[in-house]
Amino acid sequence: MEAVTGNRPHVLAVPLPAQGHVKPLMSLCRQIAKHGIKVTFVNAQSIHDKIVSASAEEDDDSNDSIVMATVPDGLTLEDDPESSHTLFETLPKTMPQTLKELIERINSSNPNERVTCLIADLSFSCIFDVADKMGVEPVGFSPLSAACLAMLIHALKMLEQGYLDTNGSLKNVDEICVSDYILSWRKDELPWRVYSDLKAQKVFFELVKGYKEASKAKWWLCNTCYELEPAAAEFLPNAFPIGPLNLLDSINPVSSLRSANFYSEDSSCLSWLDSKPDGSVVYISFGSFAVLSQQQLDELALGLELSGRPFLWVVRPDLANGSRVVYPDGFLERVSGLGEMVGWVPQNRVISHPSIACFLSHCGWNSIMEGMSRGVPFLCWSCFSEQSHNKRYICDVWENGLKIDFDEKGIRSRHEIKKKISMMFCDNKFKENAVKLKEMCCKSIGEGGLSYKNLEKFIDHLRR
Known part of the structure; x- marks a missing residue:
């Protein structure tokens, strides 16, 4: 030109x-x-x-x-x-x-x-x-x-x-x-x-x-x-x-x-992350487009609670099939101090925070790039389109994450969520592989x- x-x-x-x-x-x-x-x-x-x-x-x-x-x-x-x-x-x-x-x-x-x-x-x-x-x-x-x-x-x-x-x-x-x-x-x-x-x-x-x-x-x-x-x-x-x-x-x-950004960022979560130990927090975000049924949201909330791990959960106003999210009875009181729910976050800054242990993600490519370039392993919760293909790269090729499986009713149960979070914290290979991939991305x-x-x-x- x-x-x-x-x-x-x-x-x-x-x-x-x-x-x-x-x-x-x-x-x-x-x-x-x-x-x-x-x-x-x-x-x-x-x-x-x-x-x-x-x-x-x-x-x-x-x-x-x-x-x-x-x-x-x-x-x-x-x-x-x-x-x-x-x-x-x-x-x-x-x-x-x-x-x-x-x-x-x-x-x-x-x-x-x-x-x-x-x-x-x-x-x-x-x-x-x-x-x-x-x-x-x-x-x-x-x-x-x-x-x-x-x-x-x-x-x-x-x-x-x-x-x-x-x-x-x-x-x-x-x-x-x-x-x-x-x-x-x-x-x-x-x-x-x-x-x-x-x-x-x-x-x-x-x-x-x-x-x-x-x-x-x-x-x-x-x-x-x-x-x-x-x-x-x-x-x-x-x-x-x-x-x-x-x-x-x-x-x-x-x-x-x-x-x-299509949503206003809530940076107050960064101060909350500052209060948590390094490598202790599960970060959850389904991007800007995916929605979940109310039943599935309930299972996710209860699975996070059962895990006993600190968690930061991005809950868009339309996450419940386009409607306002209703949490299970008593959930907010029981997870007070353990969990933090926000509408939208500065994701690059959140994923870079030392307290983040893993990223429970819909496996959109943008989120994969952000998490991978920061050395964060994934819990894969694909929702539609190529996200399931991305998930297979994470779990089967790069081996820096685990998939969260459906049950026979097509629901990811609270027990499956708790199980996979526990596995993520018990096996260091996911973090080790994630760090190698981060170094590869940063070098490139x-x-x-x-x-x-x-x-x-x-x-x-x-x-x-």
Whole structure:
């Protein structure tokens, strides 16, 4: 990409409208901006409103090279604005035009800072046509594992070959392989899989069809490191592992941090963690999207109580199937001092705290990267999509965690939860493996590492 002499490179960044996609792309953009490159970060209006509402500080564009911009949600009168997947359905239809108009406004307002590069979530690669028409270089971004990206890239071929139906469900087989060197994908692990909601699954599978345009980008920036997934990284010709991205904010700090949270962080939990012994606390979080039934929440609460271990539990307001959480009778009184429940936390800081012993997680890739890069072992509680595939990497490949199993009724019981917490504290191999993986991640993102070199190469490319 050639920039006109005297002009400032300008990156337009477009994430998928989900917390686990917005957050790592923002971490990348902070580092790009640190090198004097202007960044315009584009969210759907409703996502932007969530971020602004959750931010405790006023943003000042004059002191930051990241400008926050919005495009309309694209909702019609027939769309349900409360549906969790509505934006995934509407934005691909409307974004190509609204993004084109945004680029035209930016270019006309300041000819010396014309948009030179579009970094888009690969699920939105349908907008690469816009980049091509506007003379802007397209770059793909994936906040998922390299193994998951490999599956998404090859899903349409598998649809054509008859392994998948039009809803994205497996046909006539129980699992499929992308490569002999990547874990196979079982029918309940597919990245677009949504249990008991075929409509939502169809919406997510439609997004997968956008990956057919991914080849238009020569760069696929991936939130992983080569050492973790060498076979999957090599299987993807355009992949450039640059992660774990969460480490960038601490290894290469910037003075002004843009918020990327959908919920307001409660930092008071850090003082509570200060009061606990090193390596004693079980941290529990299911991310920003997963929900549990009230019965399952009861079992989790009682399992944590039975364990007798201190615990920090992130309880979103909508965690109980979108409703307010009701705890078992007397639970709050019985765990007073032992347990701490909060609505949202600064997860990077929490996981870095010396009192944290393990992370009971939904196994979203963002959380895996954050926990792994801090040397924290996992208790795996996968909820949907590729999280079960991620869980198998943790338990069977990297061996830095344990899975919490369902019973015959599809519930993770209080006794199973207590059992697995006890096993985690009794067997030091999980912590030992977690520390080795942390060292691997830190080496890769640190100066001279493979992720460091890939990111450096990309930023040098932007500045040419």
